Amino acid sequence: MRAATSSLTLIGREPDLEALRAEAAAAAAGEPRAVVIGGEAGIGKSRLLEDFLAGQESTATVLLGRCVDLGADGAPYAPFAAVLRRLVQVAGLDRVLEIAGSSAGVLPALLPELADESAVPPRTGAERLYELVTELLEKLSAERLVILAIEDLQWADRSTLELLRFIIRMGERGRLLVVLTYRSEEVPRGHVLRSWLPELERTRRVTRWELPRLGREQVAQLVEQLLGRTPDDGSLERVTELSEGVPFFVEELVGIDGLRSGDDLPETLRELVLARFERLSEPAQRLLRVLAAGGVCVTHDLLAAVFEGTPEQLDAAAREAVTANILAADSTEYSFRHALVREAIHADLLPGERTRFHTRYAEALEASPQCSAVQLSAHWLAAHDVRRAFIASLEAMEEAKRSYAYATAAAMGDRVLELWDSVPDAEELSGRDRIAVIARTASALRNAGNNDRALALVDVALAEADGLAPSRHARLLRDKAQYLANLNRPGGTELLERALALVPPQAVPSGDPLRPHLLTELAALRMLAGDFEAAIETARAALAEAETAAPPMRSVAHNILASSLVASDRLDEGFAEFELAGSLAAGDAGATLRYAVNASDALNSVGRYADAVRLAQSGVARARERGVERTSGIWLAANTAEPLIALGEFERAEDLLRVALGFDDRAGLCAQLQRARLWVWHGEPGRADELLRRFRTPLRALAELEQQTRLSLARVAGETAIALGDYERAWAETHGLGEPPFRRMPGYDLPVLVNAARALAELATQDGGSSVVEVAGAALDVDSEADRLEAVLDDLRGWPTADAWAPLADAELATARAAVSGVADRGERYADAEEAWRVAADAGALAVAPVHVRPYALLRGARVALAAGDRERAAGLIAEGRALAEASGIRLLVEAADALGAQPALRSAPVAAAHGAPLTEREEQVLALIEQGLSNKQIGERLYISAKTASVHVSSILRKVGASSRTEAVYLAARSSS
Template sequence: MRAPASSPTLIGRESDLVALRDALRDAEAGEPQAVVIGGEAGIGKSRLLEEFLAGQEATATVLLGRCVDLGDDAAPYAPFAGVLRRLIQTVGLDRVLDATGSGAGVLSALLPELADESAVPPRIGAERLYELVTVLLEKISGDRPVILAIEDVQWADRSTLELLRFIVRMAEGGRLLVVLTYRSDEVPRGHVLRSWLPELERTRRVTRWELSRLRPEQVAELVAELLGRVPDDPSLARVTELSEGVPFFVEELVCIDGLRSGDDLPATLRELVLTRFERLSDPAQRLLRVLAAGGVCVTHELLAAVFEGTPDELDAGAREAVVANLLSADSTEYSFRHALVREAIHADLLPGERTRFHARYAEALEQSPQRSAVQLSSHWLAAHDVRRAFLASLEAMEEAKRSYAYATTAAMGDRVLELWDRIPDAETLSGRDRASVIARTASALRNAGNNERALALVESALAEADDLPPSRRARLLRDKGQYLANLNRPGSAELLEEALSLVPPEAVSPGDPLRPHLLTELAAQRMLAGLFDIAIETARAAIAEAESAAPAMRSVAHNILAASLIESGRIEEGFAEFEIAGRLAVGDAGATLRHAVNASDALNSVGQYAEAVRLAESGVAQARERGVERTSGVWLAANTAEPLIALGQYDRAEEMLRIALGFDDRTGVTAQLQRARLWVWHGEPQRAEALLRRLRTPLRALAELEQQTRLSLARVSAEVAIALGDYDRAWAEARGVGSLPFRSLPGYDLPVLASASRALAELAARGGGAGGASGRGGDAAGGDGALDGALDVLAEAARLEATLDRLRAWPTARAWAPLVEAELATARAAVSDTADRAERYADALAAWESAIAAAGDAVAPVHLRPYALLRGARVALAAGERSRADVLVAEGRQAAVSGGIPLLVQVADALAEHPAGRPAAVATAHGQPLTEREEQVLALIEQGLSNKQIGERLYISAKTASVHVSSILRKTGASSRTEAVYLASRPLP
């Protein structure tokens, strides 16, 4: 009697099984979960997964897919084809089509047999396909929980990995558990999983662990379970030594004649893996050799077409291999029980066998209704038929492109280019020249996110393009410009201008969209750079040359013209152009989305927040109806957050940002920036600061090209610094507004200008600047201590006021201008030589009254009024008007509470407890100013609170409070808390 191939009892993996069941329980509660299990070959990943899934099939829909080791030649989405076929078998085709709704036709990208020859599915992009599959799984999970398990993702093609990442990050509310396994010993440096796994783990719904080897006592338990008896000590010691605790090797060793003696064991692991194979009959071995050339899994139909024996011989060989526990079989396919067995058999093939078997697979696939050109290319290449491999690779490029498998498209393009010089008539066979193949491959790389390599390829195409027609070269220049823009590098506009010079109007045929497209792209680049006059001129030229172009293209040109006109101050004219863009966009999802994004952004910029939200949410609703809410609609949803923040609807803003945060591109980075703003006003500036540190590198690269990003980054950075009391940094971030490289975007300029003015007022009050008589300019402003005595407050105030004068015509200036004026008046008061405090701050107090009144205007963000009230209260304290300050603090606190702004509630509480007669700005004995947080801590020290009580009051830890207390003692030169209060309470000179 032979020992069983595997133990009926799962040994050494009990806690792992419990963890999987716990994850399923969370998923059943409506919180999608993902588990990633790693481990070396043979460690028991498949056995653990098999045990887990077997216990769930009665109550859950189990969808199992496998990745096959075909190098870089795996068919796009190969495991998902099997998953969808299993889903259709389980719930029925009608249920699947019902769940996918209007997008059902897109499923043919994964299952060609679903294609309707009478209708061509629309081109929708990879992310739309990803969203469709995600929605499908979510809807199916409403009937029963869905477990999507994919084995051996180290062999997955990049499109499969991108789809899996999308599902894990974007699944919302479905009862879905995703389980992935991978071989950790097959993920060397440079492998795609090296970066993919950490990115996947960024979402908290992912749990990842690796299976460890069995301990000696677990090996003994497993051997006894397999044998049904306790083994002799020499045999057990030899098994433990040879297997090194890897369960698969333990099972293989024990299965050798029931482990009669330690002397029977093979000397190497390769011999071990092949031992059972070599005990099969010759026909069964021949079948497994053929099968190994096809991969880990091969359908019965394909194997039957390749196997040279009779059907009876195939069945007999397969049955013998199944009984020997080398193969498993279901209703459609044969699978090696372990990939290690397949690898060992395939590696043992003779060169002639390998060539013949792969050629047979290629010939059979050419006749198969489920043919994969990618696999066809791989098999012909392995069969050394270069010409047919070339043709299959060309077909595979188109096949992969239709499935939005851009990484595979690029890989096949690379193969075509590698084979090009080996095919004498390559250009005739392909119907295109080499430069065209390079351009197509580069485009696929761009769509796959590899812009660096796309750029390198298109540059090589340009190097070979001397003999190409000017229009071809112009398109290559356009492509290069796009890749540079995607990499946030300069030079795109110059390349577009060069492309336009190659194709003057008289050189293109009527109706050719090349020039209008180039002009539209150039106008967009100029608009993003803040060069609105040039953008207007270029967009008008694009419109003039696009009279016969598609409405969607004309819509985009009018869209860019509209945004540029508005930013130039021609607001009514700009919104009229937006009306035209909207009408032309009807029926085209991309143009409609672009119109909604830019028009809602313009409405937000002029202070029409509610209308901006209405338009943006209408666009999000349309995206939801089309099933693209989590793809195309993401940017629009993120764009909606800003006017929602202005309206004080912080929870809705957070909800809008939530999905966008899962993206790694510009959308995700911009959403993270808005999230940092939310955290500031939530009273969590430290958390916002940590987020900003992570974002600063990608944002700075983007800010080099886009003025809106530059100003948004400056605004959020300054607001975070002000909330932390770091006015040196706030000034450094915001002081450049209104001057190069800050080109004016008035709606974005005004908040940055307000932050710069606030920082200037604080620095002046803390002795960080001088009056006009000092004659020292502000260019010395820098980091810690760099501002001390080097800032000409009056000169800087005049400069900022001049910037404000240029912005006064902008609609939102009604709210922001009085605030800026009040801050500048406060800065001037701080450096005034007037001895009487009331007289010194009289103008500033009057300015704050005006600012408070203006903050009630409809164009003012909700936070502006409580902010102005509390700033006015601080100035009243500086002027010695405690009663007036108390009134302003009470009103400001009430407004902050009703507006749901915790940061300002904290500020109000600190001001309410401020010692009477002590100015808000504190001068210290060592000339170092206290930060705003240190002032708050000092006020609580005066009340006799302990560090723990201070931490509770300010929502910080006792340890952080202790750090602030130590800093106060150092800055004031005090030896005790009481002395620090006395020294810091002295009025400013």
């Protein structure tokens, strides 16, 4: 219900309303969208949203939720409770349960009324709840547009923000529009929205803007509409000055006396906000004071329990407040028309009133069957009843954990710790000592993603751990190791070793899984670091002590043992261990997913790409059944994408990797690496380079701990640099293979080695035949480096995929040696390299060869044939290589073939050379752009390289063709190829 002192149409917000309608149209067309609207209090966010939603109700399902102004004390997911109840009302409970499927047991986390007390709560986590809500919205939005609107985000608890972020980032299917509003002046430095909003904006589907204040003409329009007449200039000037263009203040000023006289206009903001309140009767004011202690919105039943008066008195006072346009009412609750009014009334409460009202609310909530312990804790704290606040905070901590609202659980844990010293029997009431509460709070912080604070808290616990039992001390050390691992920081191995020393086998009761858990986690860290022999020994020790442990735990130990054995070339033993891991994992979702991740990775590393895809996809299906496809399933998305890229199924890989967009944890980072690889072979190396630059810092940190990530990063960064023609960078990324900190992992070493050999060949070719080339200011002996890389290669030739990769590396190294051989006759100089590329091309037809290997080898062979002067063979190789690349959708190689084929001689040969050194593919592309008259900056923009790199290529071209100017270079290159 809108009072007469509220404008009938929006003034000054027409462009914003149209923008929202455009976003709704885009979402209705199948493109999920999100809009975040900020602005100061009273600026018109709620009114804009109200008008927009009113216009959409006939064609869309509108789900509206509001955050309450109790900050971290708000009930977890408070706005989503209203959203889900509306969803059930619109779609029907049966339909909601049908969509939820096996995840229906998670729904009581948001809707307690659906809880079945006889049922065993599912073992799950926040990710399953997030996926369930996203799935519900997606499925229902397939039928008609769904608009999810959440107001006053500045008051949202962290769990609500995490759920919103998940929906916005991971909602890929259906027609969904998310609209969020927040008060910009209530987001000070340190507020969670300060980091949350910019992070959200990385998702391209998010649009964000702020509502400005009204200008003088717009204020005049609003005043005229409110009054129904044109105000006199003096009154208008006064309203404009006092309101400062804030629509709410304009409405309040006009509502005082209709601007009949300027004498009654207030002088301060507080007077303005309270003007209508102070004109109410004393009973209505008393009701509003009570209501203000409860928040912006209070249900009628709760208010009735708190209000000291008869139901008739409550109704009369509420009706007066609604008529005065201070309150709004629906069928179940009262809410202040504007939060500013509530805040002003609450701030005006006397100390005695404040304590008395909050006590009443707490007592009423305790009597309610759906009492929120979080809100109960807040009210007892505001009532200064420390003991009851302590007890409520303990229950709130457990309540939040049951709802997977880990940030709220951590906040309640902090409150328990703050009150601890003020409650004499705190340990008796809590049933645990202070260190245990610290550890539980740290665990909640870890689950909420705040590993930094979790680490700080566990350090506090460890500082007080001298008198603890060894097993508890060991668990704290284990917790710290986990938090460090989550932060991609070193030190976890040493902490687990210390923990094991505290609890030798004889000191642990029989059947206690502590030592097997510690050993398994230590084995995992050693495996990730590439210390495979130590990992094998540790995993076997874990299994020896885990004979009576649950099958899922033993599955994980077998899994780690299997991965380490495979990486150590003990393939038969390793895959036998994977069989055991898979059978023991049956029935446990977590262990099954872990098995699918590691086993599919092992299959991919030995060249069994189709088997890797099948196993990883079966894991994805299980993740989907469990409701964690877009969280835990990201590992499997990355693992499925990698062999799909090897098989040339780029579109399927792209679809799988899209799910990783919203994550920057370990799984998300690994998926981003595969995404960059995909873009390189799609012919978008500039886009891949941008992605690598964006994630370079966390990837580097992860690579310090994980050998596989170190090698994957070296491979993708090397491929990207080569595609961009930046061979010095490619060499810098890859040449350290075989030396610390790289450790041997044949399946991952071989592609990196090929990139290093390619970079060496290009650098040797660019330098015009000198055996010593300058790279990053240092002398590089081509022959010595080729010998070193060959020695590394010889150690890898027994690996299954070496049949495909080793010939490529051999051919690149032969090309590098030929470039600096000093033999005058070009045919003789490149004879060995030509033969090596024939062998490499044949190897590209093997089953273990990724789809790009054969066309790549053909085109590289064509380059060498041109350098040897064999144009006819080069033309044939280019044609065959291009046809294969085009058939496989490898745009990078299609473009490379076209660059070779664009040469004047037979339209297929890069032969512009001086002193026997041909131009590289990239130099041919640069030469073509020089011919078009482009500057270095323009060349860099066209080829996605820096102007400096373009300048280096231009200088190399001038040197090779013996030209002193760009024009002369074009002329000499054309003459040389004719």
